[in-house]
Amino acid sequence: MNRPTSAARGAIALSVLTALLAFAAPASAGFSPGAKTLGDPIIPQVGNGGYDVKKYEIDLSYDPVTNRFLAGTKTLIVAKATQGLSRFSLDFQRDLAIDGVEVDGADASYSRADAKPKLSSNPEVTQPAKLTIKPPTGLARGSKFSVVVAYHGEPKAIVDADTSFEGWVQACSSPGDCDGSFTVNEPIGAQSWFPANNHPSDKAKLRLATTAPAAYTAIGSGKQVSRVDNGDGTATTTWAENKPMATYLATGTVGRFDVEQGTMTDHTDGTEIPTFTAIDSAGPQQRKDEVATAAMRIPEMVNFLARKFGSYPFETVGLVADWVPAVGYALENQTKPHFSGDEEGPQVDDSTLAHELSHQWMGDSISPANWSTIWFNEGWATFSEVLFDNKVDGAEMTPRKFFKAVYEIKPKYWKIAPAKLDGDPANLFDGVAVYNRPGAMLEGLREIIGNKRFFAFAHDLNDRHGYGNISRGEFVGEAKRASGLHGGKLKRLGRYLRQWLLWQKRPHLTPSDF
Ligand SMILES: [Zn+2]
Structure with missing residues (x-):
C-alpha cells in the first residue's frame, strides 16, 4: 500500500489525468490542495488547512530497549473536509519510515518535505516537516474521511527554538540508563511520534493503544480502557481521552x-x-x-x-x-x-503541581487559539500558583504583592509583548512576557473589578470556551463584559488590557488608575 509520488510513475500519470479531467469539468470539480499552514504568528510551519480532525486512534508497537516503533505502529485520523480537497498535509517528522498511507481504505500517494519557512537559524533546532497526501479521488467539502498512516523506526525528540527537548523524549535517568519515553509535546512534539494537524486550534478526541513489554507501564491521556496480556511477553494498554484535546497535550509515556x-x-x-x-x-x-x-x-x-x-x-x-x-x-x-x-x-x-493542575482548566480545556495566545495559559497558571501558595500554604507573597513585585521588574524585561513575542518561537516560554506579566495583569484585573466579578469571569470563560479555544480578542471581550464597568472606566479597562498584552514597554495603567 505504499506508493511515494516521487517514485511511482503510474501515480504521476494518474494525477495528470485527474488534473485534465478536473480541467474539463470545472463546475463540478471544486477540489484544491489544503493549505500547508494555519498561519500561526509564532509557528507558521505547523497546522494544515482544508480539514478538521475529529479523532486520532494511535496504535504504537514500542520497544523501550531500542526506543523504536515496530511494525504494526499506525495512526488513524478521522477528519471532516472543510473544502473540496485534491490533497492535504499533516505535520509529521521524517525520522520515522512510512510503510503506507490509506485514505478511506484505498492506497494513497504521499510525499514528505521540510515545512517552510526555516524555524530557526540555529542548526540544532528541529525543522518541522510535512507529510502531503494525495487521495485517489478528491474529498468533497463537508465529507468525513479517514486516513491511516503506518510507520516504524526510531522517533527523535524535537529540539525547540529555545533548545529545550520535547516530543517523544527517550527517558534516561542518566546517559545510557533509559527505560522508555517521557512524552511532552509543547509546542510541536506530537509530530515526532504521530502524524497530526499539529496546532492547538484543531482539537480532537484521542485513543492510544500501546503494545510494549508487559513489565512496562504504557500511559495515555484520559482513562485506561483496557490492558490485554498478549501471551508473548507483551501487553497492549489502551487509553481514551473523550474530551477534545490539543495535540500538544497528548501523552504516550512508557516506562x-x-x-x-x-x-x-x-x-x-x-x-x-x-x-x-x-x-x-x-x-x-x-x-x-x-x-x-x-x-x-x-x-x-x-x-x-x-x-x-x-x-x-x-x-x-x-x-x-x-x-x-x-x-x-x-x-x-x-x-x-x-x-x-x-x-x-x-x-x-x-x-x-498547583500550576500544572490549574492548566487543566486554563490551557487544556480552554486552549489558546494560536501560539501567540500562550500568555493566557501561563498567566492563569502563574496567578493560580501564587494564589494557592498564599491562601492554602501561607506563603507571604500575596497576589497584591506579586503584582507590585512584577511591576518593579527592570525596563529591559518589558520589551517583549506577551501577545506578540516578537514573532519569535524562542520567546514562547519567556519568564516575564509569558508568565509573570500576564499573571500580574490578571491580578490587576482582579483588583480592578473585585474578587466576586473576577472569579465569576473565570467561571464564564470555562462555561463559554471550555473544550474549545480562546483568542486574545475573545478574552478581552469577555473580560470587558464581565467587568460590570461602563463608559470611561470600561474604555480604560480596554486600554489596560491592551497595554499589558501588546505594549513593548512597561504598561502605564495599573489598578490604582481605576
Ligand atoms: Zn504552565
Missing part, C-alpha cells in the same frame, strides 16, 4: 513506574474522579515517598481550583513523575501533568 490508582470527589458537583499516579520505579525511595506525598494533595488542589474556575473539566486526574533530568521542566499534559525530575530522582513540588 517502569510505581502506579497508584484511586478516586477523589470534586465537591463543586459531587463527581467521583478516578486518580492515577505514576512514579519512576528507579527513583530513590525518599524521592518516591516525597512525590507520593505531593500527589496526595491533588484532591485538595483540584477542589481549590474548582471553586475558583468551575468543576474539574475532565474524566480523570493524576500525575506522571518520571526521572528524565535532560528535560528539566513539567508539562500540563491533559489529565496527567508530567514532571521530569532532576539528577537526584523524580520530583514534584507543590507549587508546580
